[in-house]
Ligand SMILES: NC(=O)C1=CN([C@@H]2O[C@H](COP(=O)(O)OP(=O)(O)OC[C@H]3O[C@@H](n4cnc5c(N)ncnc54)[C@H](O)[C@@H]3O)[C@@H](O)[C@H]2O)C=CC1
């Protein structure tokens with residue numbers, strides 16, 4: 252969720268399982284108070300906030316301490332998501348998520364678990380070798396720092412690269428739990444806007460995978476097929492712990508209701 256989602260979280264409260272982890276973004280157009288208000292709302296709803304800490308957007312060590320300190324004060328410090336951040340040039344001393352993990356400040360402010368990002372389809376501005384080196388280094392650093400953690404992947408529309416990527420992660424000896432990022436249900440236009448903004452897939456490939464036509468962009472689409480296929484191909488023994496992370500581009504309420512409906516249908520199918 253973003254800061255603007257606070258009222259939507261209150262509306263969707265009953266549709267979300269208590270204890271669900273809800274990430275709070277660290278967007279350029281929002282300030283610390285907005286992020287804190289969102290984390291507080293997550294707590295008050297009976298959920299677990301996972302505030303994002305964007306390394307490149309931090310101007311100083313003090314700024315990181317202030318944010319972690321404020322999170323601690325409101326009891327939203329147990330888990331964070333440490334991410335590089337989109338600025339081409341870092342605004343301060345932290346150029347990557349690794350430097351947040353190695354700052355020593357997480358432990359000092361009571362952070363127990365740090366999630367990090369994964370890219371099954373690569374990243375438009377970061378090379379594959381750099382992405383793999385970063386993932387390996389961050390996984391090792393979490394261990395060295397005595398922090399637990401997990402990987403949350405960039406959202407995608409295609410299961411093939413996800414499966415290949417999970418296998419590569421495990422081959423590299425990284426055993427962290429993985430959450431595969433999927434977009435919640437949303438209008439097709441909006442999905443494609445976000446995909447293009449973050450350099451994920453192409454309109455044609457998304458249309459094909461999601462089964463909609465590029466000549467009719469008025470409809471909306473959900474990750475039914477993606478999740479069904481992923482579930483069918485995952486093997487606990489081989490792939491370790493793999494769960495889902497929903498990016499709520501179409502709104503928190505819509506995604507929450509979609510998840511409840513999906514679960515209900517899934518259980519019905521299973522009972523048949
Ligand atoms: N805010 C969010 O929810 C999400 C943000 N992202 C973005 O993905 C990018 C990478 O983040 P992490 O995986 O945490 O990488 P990271 O912090 O582990 O860095 C990996 C490598 O890429 C370089 N790097 C990091 N950010 C960069 C950038 N914006 N431009 C060029 N090089 C960069 C680092 O110096 C390092 O060598 C960032 O741009 C981040 O903002 C990705 C997923 C979700």
Ligand SMILES: Nc1nc(=O)c2c([nH]1)NC[C@@H]1CN(c3ccc(C(=O)N[C@@H](CCC(=O)O)C(=O)O)cc3)CN21
Nearest residue numbers: 252253254255256276278336337405406441449498500
């Ligand atoms: N490289 C990269 N950078 C990111 O910042 C990023 C990703 N990847 N992957 C997905 C997540 C999720 N992110 C976001 C970013 C912006 C909004 C956002 O602007 N929300 C608007 C609503 C706008 C609309 O209606 O479309 C808001 O104001 O809350 C939501 C999620 C950021 N994320």
